[in-house]
Amino acid sequence: MPATDSTPTSDENIIRTFHESEAAMRHANFYRYFLGVRPNPLLRQTLVRIAAHAGQKMDPDLFHLTLCVIAEAEERDPFLLPRVRAALADQELCAFRVALGRVRGGRKGALVRTRGRQDEIQFFYRLLLRLLATRGIEPKHRKSGLHPHITLGHDACTFEPFKMAFDWFPDELLLIESEVGRTRHNVIGRWPLLPPRQGLLPLDEPAPAWRLAS
Template identity: 35%
Template structure:
């Protein structure tokens, strides 16, 4: 490999994406917060806004076996659509290492936490449990402002989650390739005769 060639790096993760209306609301809320607080920085592109559920590491070569196991875990997950409600914004880190400005929330994200744990259980059953995150801070990264922003309440942003995604982020190229989609299916009630 010559010095000008860089190995393609694949960052695989399970994620949820907001609905189109959710994306519009998030972008508008981000703009309002940035204007009010005078924040500048690199925003996350609207088409890449997401909640990471489990990170499956970075790989120099595409990990087909891992992708197959992740697909099996997602296929075996039985879950119904659910609502998420993010009602806070602030830095994910502390003053020394603030990280991105994120949307987050508290009790309103209980269904999301249960879903993330259930997916982790299916990952364990598929033999990739070492990738399952036991500590989960549900959030949507909005912007990389390079400064600490104290957490504050905002007008709630809500959307209905109706599918799970497996994404390959092409590191350094700002590309999210969707490797798989699994719809969350509403269970039918028993028929009344």
């Protein structure tokens, strides 16, 4: 009898890889839903360069600023979006200033925090909580309030903190479904933001700047 070769063929490898990928696609550890904003293209490019300087390799599509986590579940929640839509219906939501200022690193990764006064973003955050409460939606992990920041990556790192200066006005509020364990963000809801309230609109587009702290 001819000898048989038990080594999988290339087709069998392709099929096996497909089924393994399909299984991975079906399952996340859990789903986290949060309201937040994403950087505009100019800020995103700046964050990519800063993240590289900080030794981070996170997908730029994942850059965001979380305002509040509103749900966590083992399975997708098909009822959450309609509730959020109802809470925000007919509301005039205005853009707010995000003043990014200082980049720090540590054993949990690197992030950039805001600088100076945060009146605009804190006002928006409190308004958002009041609106969500009308539909029985309460934020999670916010006992100490909002501490605005953008995560640049989760790789442990050690470097001297350095400064950046970038004033940013988001143009839309997003409801994002995070597939925790799969590093995937799905935008499931969008609400355009009106121009900033009178007195907050910048006269000129601020130039991005970042430098090592002295």
